[in-house]
Amino acid sequence: MLKMSNPVLSAVILATSILTLSSTAFAADPAEGRKLASQCKVCHGLDGIAKIPIAPNLAGESQIYIQNQLKAFRSGKREHEMMSVVAKNLTDQQIADLAAWYQSIEITAKMPE
Numbered sequence: 001m002l003k004m005s006n007p008v009l010s011a012v013i014l015a016t017s018i019l020t021l022s023s024t025a026f027a028a029d030p031a032e033g034r035k036l037a038s039q040c041k042v043c044h045g046l047d048g049i050a051k052i053p054i055a056p057n058l059a060g061e062s063q064i065y066i067q068n069q070l071k072a073f074r075s076g077k078r079e080h081e082m083m084s085v086v087a088k089n090l091t092d093q094q095i096a097d098l099a100a101w102y103q104s105i106e107i108t109a110k111m112p113e
């Protein structure tokens with residue numbers, strides 16, 4: 001009889017189910033991010049357009065980039081006197097939600113003539 005077990009296939013199935021699980025655990029919710037973003041608006045603006053010159057605009061910024069930066073501030077890999085404090089207590093879920101919220105804001109750019 002033919003033996004059905006295929007180690008490569010099993011590994012692929014395992015990897016796929018781990019990916020599915022982790023994406024379910026951190027499914028980003030922009031509506032939650034919008035609520036959390038009230039902590040960010042003094043500097044980054046309610047609409048993600050910065051209010052202070054030393055803070056960057058976050059509106060329309062990619063979710064992956066925002067998420068990576070917040071995790072870097074949280075871990076200390078990236079340091080800034082304001083952001084290191086802000087990011088310190090954010091959970092992975094909150095970071096995902098915030099990143100999804102800022103990415104969802106649509107912006108348009110107008111180049112000078």
Ligand code: HEC
Nearest residue numbers: 039040042043044054055056066069070080082083086098
């Ligand atoms: C007190 C002002 C202040 C508050 C509040 C604040 N930020 Fe910031 N944020 C900054 C400044 C200033 C920088 C630029 C840091 C640097 O120069 O490295 C920054 C940078 C960032 C960056 C990196 C963007 C990039 O282009 O690299 C992200 C992402 C970010 N903030 C998200 C947030 C989020 C989300 C919140 C709320 C949970 C928040 N910030 C609250 C001031 C603030």
